Amino acid sequence: MPDILDDLRADLDAAFARAERKRARRGWTFGAATAALASTAVAVVLLAGGTTPPATAAEVLRAVAGVAQDTPAPVPRDDQYYYVRSRTTNLSMFAGVDPKHEHAVTLVEADREIWQSLKRPGQMTVKVIGKRPLTPADAGRRQGPDVAVPGGGRVGKQHHYLLGTERLSRAELLAYPTDPQVVYDRIRAHVGSGGDSREGQVFDAISSALRERPAPPALRAALYGALALTPGVTLAGTVTDRAGRTGTAVAFTEVGVRTELIFDPRTSELLGERRVLVEPARSGIDAPVGTVVGDTAYLERAVVDEL
Structure with a gap:
């Protein structure tokens, strides 16, 4: 369990640092930074199988929404x-x-x-x-x-x-x-x-x-x-x-x-x-x-x- 907590803490620190860099570059809001941190935490807990109380569907979906916000998803032109x-x-x-x-x-x-x-x-x-x-x-x-x-x-x-x-x-x-x-x-x-x-x-x-x-x-x-x-x-x-x-x-x-x-x-x-x-x-x-x-x-x- 200590190793899992250490990994989670490292991922959260990294996500926070990314959020700070993005906020500095383009005025990122606190809400967007929070979504990024939440998505990282939920992903780590889900994949690591930690002993914390299980997340709800709504929490997981809101976390992945924060990831989707910053993930490229091109829309084709009408002729593509x-x-x-x-x-x-x-x-x-x-x-x-x-x-x-x-x-x-x-x-x-x-x-x-x-x-x-x-x-x-x-x-x-x-x-x-x-x-x-x-x-x-x-x-x-x-x-x-x-x-x-x-x-x-x-x-x-x-x-x-x-x-x-x-x-x-x-x-x-x-x-x-x-x-x-x-x-x-x-x-x-x-x-x-x-x-x-x-x-x-x-x-x-x-x-x-x-x-x-x-x-x-x-x-x-x-x-x-x-x-x-x-x-x-x-x-x-x-x-x-x-x-x-x-x-x-x-x-x-x-x-x-x-x-x-x-x-x-x-x-x-x-x-x-x-x-x-x-x-x-x-x-x-x-x-x-x-x-x-x-x-x-x-x-x-x-x-x-x-x-």
Whole structure:
């Protein structure tokens, strides 16, 4: 424990020194310095597994918001592409019409790339690399057609960015409010009519904004701050994503499935997502509690000029 405390003290001292240098250079506020110190402290405690009382989801998200504020996050010009490469695993559930036969539920693993632009046609490529039954019982059941992985091909011009149901131009995205409470209220006012709860829709909207869409640093920080205000968001702790990277996860549970967002507390990057079964009867998925029914690792994001 002394070694951990020494490391924590050293990290805090280093963060404070960085904050002082930034404040001297550009009039940094005390609030921003505090966010940097908090983010360092939370990251060290989470990764070191210290014995201090566990942080809450809100505390962790506010800390990572402070990191996002100072982490570069370019937004493409309208004629550029936002590129994302990921590896996904999704359920493939075949609803057969023959009641005499139970059809298998499988997990389909794929590599996915997508290029999106506001002014130019984009592209998506999907390559299936594996398939396995969800449970041992599914191994002996009839296999149906895969429906989990959409085919690749051309992606039309996006024309706008979506935040909830709001359609935003690049200029509107750059000018979007950055106060977490304002962002939360605005997203909550612009979610669809589906879903099990309004809070779940807000969680989904913020997840989508962090997943495969660009956001300037101040907005990324505000999105994490808005997530901290969302009722029902819990801390899942330190986890390892499917690519073997260590991150911190927050979660929201709805319809028997816990959706986890995994991010790097030191960079604010969204590393991946995972969906875990917690109430099989409510979810309609016949598998044991704790079964991972889907996950995604985001491996690369970039602004590029060509496909």
